[in-house]
Amino acid sequence: MDASLIPLLPGAQVLLTALVVMLLDLFIDEHERGLLAWISLLGLALCGAEAILLWGSSEGTFGDTLLLDNFALFFTQIFIAVAALTVLSSMRYVRETGIHEGEFYSLILFATTGMIVMAAANDLMVFFLGLETMSVAVYVLTGMWRSSARSSEAAMKYFLMGAFATGFLLYGIALIYGATGSTNLNQISAYLLEPQGQWPPYLFVGGLLLLVGFGFKVGAVPFHFWIPDVYEGAPTPVTGFMAVAVKAAAFAAWARILMHELSPLDSDWALPLRVLAIATMTIGNLLAISQPSVKRMLAYSSIAHAGYLLIGIVAGEEWGSTSLLFYLATYAPATFGAFAVITLLTEQDKPKEDYGHFAGLGFKRPFVAMAMSLFMLSLAGFPPLAGFTGKFHIFRSAIIAGHTDLAIIGVLNSLLSVIYYLRVIVMMYMNEGGVKGKSFIESPYLYTAVGLAAAATIYLGVLPMRTLEWSRSAFSSLF
Amino acid sequence: MEHNVLTYMIFIPLAGAVVVLLLPSQSYHLIRWVSAAVTVPPLLMASWLYANFDTTTVGFQFVQKAAWIPAYNIQYFVGVDGVSISMVLLTALLSFLCIFASFGIDKAVKGYFALFLLLDAGMMGVFCALDFFLFYIFWEVMLLPMYFLIGIWGGPRREYAAIKFFLYTLFGSVLMLLAILALYFNTNPHTFDMTVMMAQAKNYSTQSLPFWPFNELRWGFQHVVWMAMFIGFAIKIPAFPFHTWLPDAHVEAPTAISVILAGVLLKMGTYGILRINYPMLPVATADMAYWLLGALGAWNIIYGALCAMAQTDLKKLVAYSSVSHMGYVMLGMASFTTQGINGAVLQMFNHGTITAMLFLLVGVIYDRAHHRNIEGFGGLAAVMPVYTGITALAFFASMGLPGLSGFISEVLVLLGVWQKYPGLAILGATGVILTAGYLLWTVQRVYLGPTNEKYKTIPEIDGREIFTLVPLGAIVILVGVYPSVVLDLLRTSLDNLNQIIIPHLPS
Numbered sequence: 001m002d003a004s005l006i007p008l009l010p011g012a013q014v015l016l017t018a019l020v021v022m023l024l025d026l027f028i029d030e031h032e033r034g035l036l037a038w039i040s041l042l043g044l045a046l047c048g049a050e051a052i053l054l055w056g057s058s059e060g061t062f063g064d065t066l067l068l069d070n071f072a073l074f075f076t077q078i079f080i081a082v083a084a085l086t087v088l089s090s091m092r093y094v095r096e097t098g099i100h101e102g103e104f105y106s107l108i109l110f111a112t113t114g115m116i117v118m119a120a121a122n123d124l125m126v127f128f129l130g131l132e133t134m135s136v137a138v139y140v141l142t143g144m145w146r147s148s149a150r151s152s153e154a155a156m157k158y159f160l161m162g163a164f165a166t167g168f169l170l171y172g173i174a175l176i177y178g179a180t181g182s183t184n185l186n187q188i189s190a191y192l193l194e195p196q197g198q199w200p201p202y203l204f205v206g207g208l209l210l211l212v213g214f215g216f217k218v219g220a221v222p223f224h225f226w227i228p229d230v231y232e233g234a235p236t237p238v239t240g241f242m243a244v245a246v247k248a249a250a251f252a253a254w255a256r257i258l259m260h261e262l263s264p265l266d267s268d269w270a271l272p273l274r275v276l277a278i279a280t281m282t283i284g285n286l287l288a289i290s291q292p293s294v295k296r297m298l299a300y301s302s303i304a305h306a307g308y309l310l311i312g313i314v315a316g317e318e319w320g321s322t323s324l325l326f327y328l329a330t331y332a333p334a335t336f337g338a339f340a341v342i343t344l345l346t347e348q349d350k351p352k353e354d355y356g357h358f359a360g361l362g363f364k365r366p367f368v369a370m371a372m373s374l375f376m377l378s379l380a381g382f383p384p385l386a387g388f389t390g391k392f393h394i395f396r397s398a399i400i401a402g403h404t405d406l407a408i409i410g411v412l413n414s415l416l417s418v419i420y421y422l423r424v425i426v427m428m429y430m431n432e433g434g435v436k437g438k439s440f441i442e443s444p445y446l447y448t449a450v451g452l453a454a455a456a457t458i459y460l461g462v463l464p465m466r467t468l469e470w471s472r473s474a475f476s477s478l479f
Numbered sequence: 480m481e482h483n484v485l486t487y488m489i490f491i492p493l494a495g496a497v498v499v500l501l502l503p504s505q506s507y508h509l510i511r512w513v514s515a516a517v518t519v520p521p522l523l524m525a526s527w528l529y530a531n532f533d534t535t536t537v538g539f540q541f542v543q544k545a546a547w548i549p550a551y552n553i554q555y556f557v558g559v560d561g562v563s564i565s566m567v568l569l570t571a572l573l574s575f576l577c578i579f580a581s582f583g584i585d586k587a588v589k590g591y592f593a594l595f596l597l598l599d600a601g602m603m604g605v606f607c608a609l610d611f612f613l614f615y616i617f618w619e620v621m622l623l624p625m626y627f628l629i630g631i632w633g634g635p636r637r638e639y640a641a642i643k644f645f646l647y648t649l650f651g652s653v654l655m656l657l658a659i660l661a662l663y664f665n666t667n668p669h670t671f672d673m674t675v676m677m678a679q680a681k682n683y684s685t686q687s688l689p690f691w692p693f694n695e696l697r698w699g700f701q702h703v704v705w706m707a708m709f710i711g712f713a714i715k716i717p718a719f720p721f722h723t724w725l726p727d728a729h730v731e732a733p734t735a736i737s738v739i740l741a742g743v744l745l746k747m748g749t750y751g752i753l754r755i756n757y758p759m760l761p762v763a764t765a766d767m768a769y770w771l772l773g774a775l776g777a778w779n780i781i782y783g784a785l786c787a788m789a790q791t792d793l794k795k796l797v798a799y800s801s802v803s804h805m806g807y808v809m810l811g812m813a814s815f816t817t818q819g820i821n822g823a824v825l826q827m828f829n830h831g832t833i834t835a836m837l838f839l840l841v842g843v844i845y846d847r848a849h850h851r852n853i854e855g856f857g858g859l860a861a862v863m864p865v866y867t868g869i870t871a872l873a874f875f876a877s878m879g880l881p882g883l884s885g886f887i888s889e890v891l892v893l894l895g896v897w898q899k900y901p902g903l904a905i906l907g908a909t910g911v912i913l914t915a916g917y918l919l920w921t922v923q924r925v926y927l928g929p930t931n932e933k934y935k936t937i938p939e940i941d942g943r944e945i946f947t948l949v950p951l952g953a954i955v956i957l958v959g960v961y962p963s964v965v966l967d968l969l970r971t972s973l974d975n976l977n978q979i980i981i982p983h984l985p986s
Contacts, residue, residue: 362631363587382623383616396551399664408657415653422645430630430638465548 007068011116017043018109025102065123074474075119075252082245090237092443111137115249124183142234154233161226165216175206217250221279231299240339281307295353319397325471330390334378337453362429371454376421381414386460482541496596514592518575525571552670556610561972577735598624611671633731640731647724655711677758705763715748729798734842742835765983776809780910788917793851811892819895826888836873858930866940884958
């Protein structure tokens with residue numbers, strides 16, 4: 001066994017921070033707990049710096065079960081950025097809602113650790129380990145708002161559904177192990193590349209179960225039923241965290257396992273994936289239209305975006321995967337920002353998340369409303385914002401790979417999505433009433449989070465070159 | 480010739496929008512005057528462009544090119560030729576005047592002027608962009624402020640009008656995006672450079688596609704792309720049956736926005752067809768022009784005029800008259816004769832100035848009477864003689880009275896069309912009569928006859944309003960008397976466009 005511990009560094013850094021926060025929580029006074037957020041941010045910043053310094057390395061450890069390459073680092077950056085934004089936007093929120101701070105921040109960090117492991121996992125068992133670390137932490141985060149019945153319900157639902165999905169994944173892993181004799185992705189890939197007569201049929205069953213498990217995790221139709229309830233019930237910053245980071249982590253693992261190492265099986269799941277992508281986009285968008293609550297609408301919109309991301313997986317190859325990574329980077333700030341704005345509307349412990357609560361926001365809080373408009377337009381795919389460049393690359397990769405029909409369906413779907421994204425803007429600018437002035441969570445940190453997300457939305461839309469380059473080198477590090 | 484004057488023209492308004500956003504929101508005067516100041520440099524630059532434009536060369540002038548997203552061959556590439564320069568002039572002029580026409584806005588002033596300047600930047604960008612990706616981005620950037628300007632500062636049904644406008648246009652731009660991607664993937668090497676696409680026009684397949692309905696229609700790749708682009712542009716023109724957003728948007732929009740909408744945005748439809756469909760898809764253009772540009776244009780003229788005649792709302796009447804007048808542009812474009820196509824682009828310019836006047840004039844009366852019901856006035860000439868005089872000028876220009884600009888372009892269009900399709904020319908000429916009908920009837924009902932008691936003391940048009948109208952009136956007369964001031968700019972480029980299409984015309 002080789003002894004290099006460097007590949008563990010980013011994950012270990014976050015884990016360490018989590019432990020520090022958790023322990024410190026026991027010893028410091030109630031009014032000093034705000035410090036914990038800063039410690040978390042510091043840890044995340046250090047981890048981000050490490051990820052930048054390690055960029056370009058390609059090193060495996062523990063018998064190649066964990067692989068630190070640009071792919072893992074790219075996702076690590078996304079997770080860290082989202083986790084940091086989550087911490088920033090919850091600083092005031094957790095006080096208002098009476099959520100215990102120390103546990104909240106350390107759970108966010110534990111979940112982030114799990115995600116980092118997922119993105120770096122080169123072994124199905126290690127991947128599973130990361131997945132569980134993340135999932136268990138997020139189950140708890142969902143239910144942390146203990147005085148809210150919805151929150152508890154969401155946690156229960158999420159836990160049951162998640163456990164169910166985990167069963168599928170584990171069973172799939174077992175079958176693949178049975179067929180190939182290994183859980184290591186390199187060895188599985190080597191086995192599949194060997195010329196031989198026939199693969200055992202349960203290999204395909206294993207692959208399909210894996211697919212179902214991933215479908216649950218990213219919320220692809222028809223495995224999406226838990227998403228709206230869980231997203232709605234969870235504390236809003238956690239919802240943002242889930243909608244972006246958890247989804248990105250699932251896609252990271254999906255991309256590494258299914259697109260690269262198991263790519264010899266591509267032709268076998270091309271059809272189910274296509275169906276999944278089309279159904280996810282279309283049904284997500286159609287259901288989002290009829291939602292009365294913005295938070296719920298965003299939950300369905302995140303389903304629809306999973307559908308666009310699936311197009312990237314279907315397209316595969318260099319372009320598909322690059323655009324998948326890039327799309328995740330463009331989707332992140334807009335979705336997170338939107339949830340942050342909903343966080344902002346919370347009044348003490350009463351959530352204000354219906355369309356009606358946005359009425360007149362454009363005149364009461366012009367900059368918040370402007371940021372929200374940016375997020376909505378970016379999600380709808382409006383140039384020159386991030387969402388447009390992301391969609392553009394996804395659809396372009398679909399056409400290159402010969403899936404012109406998917407690109408057309410995708411474009412029509414984004415047209416459909418304009419209906420509900422625009423409704424938020426209509427409410428903010430063209431209606432009167434809504435939330436009274438004093439009922440906003442006035443926290444400079446929350447405003448900072450919103451501002452950063454808005455800046456990223458514009459930056460990725462106007463100057464996408466650097467991030468695209470990163471996505472490409474992240475993808476090519478898989479080979 | 481490398482030059483960055485166009486870049487300044489696009490980005491000065493954008494920078495101005497940011498500056499306006501940073502001003503204190505209560506200092507209305509400051510915001511108004513800063514916005515007005517921001518639109519001056521583009522206007523001066525446009526005049527400079529006009530003076531320095533070489534009317535003898537075919538190619539693009541004042542071009543500037545820089546790599547933007549090199550991985551996909553996306554460039555920042557701007558330049559003007561004869562087709563676009565007249566539109567750039569029009570945009571710079573109308574933006575400047577409309578800032579003054581917006582001085583009466585008193586709701587969320589800062590937001591209004593910032594969005595207006597953003598809109599200005601988008602419009603300039605559309606007319607200057609020579610990279611398809613850039614073109615699309617400006618096209619969409621322009622859509623948003625328009626949506627807000629109608630939706631926030633509009634009349635009672637503003638939400639409905641704004642959303643209708645937005646969804647129609649967005650539907651068109653999505654089709655356009657697909658067509659852009661299709662062209663991109665059929666250009667070697669893949670690029671969004673419009674000039675390369677024009678040079679490769681013969682490579683875009685015209686082979687009939689093997690499946691229904693394209694095999695019946697004998698449509699090839701080029702025809703399908705043409706159709707997608709055309710629908711996108713037809714919505715903007717707006718051509719029947721995609722015109723229904725226009726009356727709603729115009730009626731609800733504030734005056735200055737109506738002016739921009741009719742004066743500049745509608746031109747983007749026909750401009751796009753000339754810039755993209757003609758040189759890039761010449762075979763399809765030749766095949767489709769008679770029905771989808773010529774016949775549809777003639778139908779637009781008559782249908783728009785008949786609708787205008789039936790209106791009781793003065794603004795809606797002017798809106799439908801736009802539908803009718805844009806028909807002349809389509810008709811002239813379809814003729815592929817020198818007169819026809821020059822007349823068409825001149826009509827774009829003239830319609831821009833004349834309709835701008837009409838909407839400004841409607842705005843003047845609306846600000847005073849707070850309604851626009853044609854039957855609700857009467858005898859205004861006695862109370863507001865100056866106003867009535869200017870209105871008469873605009874109305875006569877609109878109906879094509881000799882000596883005013885509308886006459887020149889309509890006659891050129893009809894002359895050109897007559898050589899090719901006499902039937903359509905007759906229909907077009909009928910439109911002239913209908914136009915005279917509804918405009919004269921309106922003059923009679925609103926300005927002549929006994930003065931309505933309610934408006935005996937209505938104040939005369941004021942200095943600011945006259946200031947916005949006089950430049951336009953002067954241009955209307957100047958172009959009417961000496962059309963070469965505009966036609967000289969257009970001729971070389973348009974003849975070149977004709978030469979591209981003519982070999983492909985079905986004999």
